[in-house]
Amino acid sequence: MLMYGASGHAKVICEILEAQGRTLYGLIDDNPQVTSLLDYSVYNTLQQAEVVPDDEFIISIGSNRIRKIVAHKLSGVKFTTAIHPAAVVSPRCSIGQGTVVMANVTVNVHSHIGNHVILNTNCSIDHDCLVEDYVHISPNVALSGNVQVGEGTQIGIGASVMQNIRIGKWVMVGAGAVIIRDVPDYAVVVGNPGRIIKMNEPA
Numbered sequence: 001m002l003m004y005g006a007s008g009h010a011k012v013i014c015e016i017l018e019a020q021g022r023t024l025y026g027l028i029d030d031n032p033q034v035t036s037l038l039d040y041s042v043y044n045t046l047q048q049a050e051v052v053p054d055d056e057f058i059i060s061i062g063s064n065r066i067r068k069i070v071a072h073k074l075s076g077v078k079f080t081t082a083i084h085p086a087a088v089v090s091p092r093c094s095i096g097q098g099t100v101v102m103a104n105v106t107v108n109v110h111s112h113i114g115n116h117v118i119l120n121t122n123c124s125i126d127h128d129c130l131v132e133d134y135v136h137i138s139p140n141v142a143l144s145g146n147v148q149v150g151e152g153t154q155i156g157i158g159a160s161v162m163q164n165i166r167i168g169k170w171v172m173v174g175a176g177a178v179i180i181r182d183v184p185d186y187a188v189v190v191g192n193p194g195r196i197i198k199m200n201e202p203a
Ligand SMILES: CC(=O)SCCNC(=O)CCNC(=O)[C@H](O)C(C)(C)COP(=O)(O)OP(=O)(O)OC[C@H]1O[C@@H](n2cnc3c(N)ncnc32)[C@H](O)[C@@H]1OP(=O)(O)O
Pocket: 120, 138, 139, 155, 156, 157, 172, 173, 174, 175, 176, 177, 188, 189, 190, 191, 197
């Protein structure tokens, strides 16, 4: 399999694949100055990497907007998931293609996780949550039961979200925020209790 994007985030995914015992042939990155990452070769184009139709991919780019652009650019390739063996994922939940689940993550019963999502180290997704495509749930985030997170939103490191909350699309929840009421699309929310400080540009 191959990864697209050779960054710090990519290094973590390399180690998830190693922990799963999978073979990573290399990475692709647009920056021609990057030629290796950890022990892996970095290529600049799909042609250079000699990609064949059966190769599986993960987009290893932390930016939600760029991950979405690259996913559209790569439409037609086969995406896979990377789930760390130390994650606890309910057999009654679903995890979309291209999604990475890092060490010590918990995903509880009847939660649904979209495509190209990042569930970062030690986050907790409780029962009946819906996490849409291109979301990033940062390390140590806690989503209570029945929380919805819209496309492209990032929940910042250490934030907590109370039960039954709806968070819109392309929202940024700041580090350590405590979300006690619904959040509209594109809002940037910080603090405890979370308050809107500005709005993101629509994609
Ligand atoms: C493995 C990994 O590394 S995963 C990555 C994890 N990283 C994160 O989760 C980062 C989360 N990002 C943040 O919290 C950012 O501060 C953001 C996105 C909320 C805001 O960033 P910016 O848009 O650059 O805002 P800026 O830094 O100018 O701050 C604006 C105001 O909000 C305040 N503010 C910013 N972040 C926070 C926060 N997390 N909590 C409380 N207040 C905050 C600032 O103090 C500032 O207040 P002031 O106007 O009174 O001075």
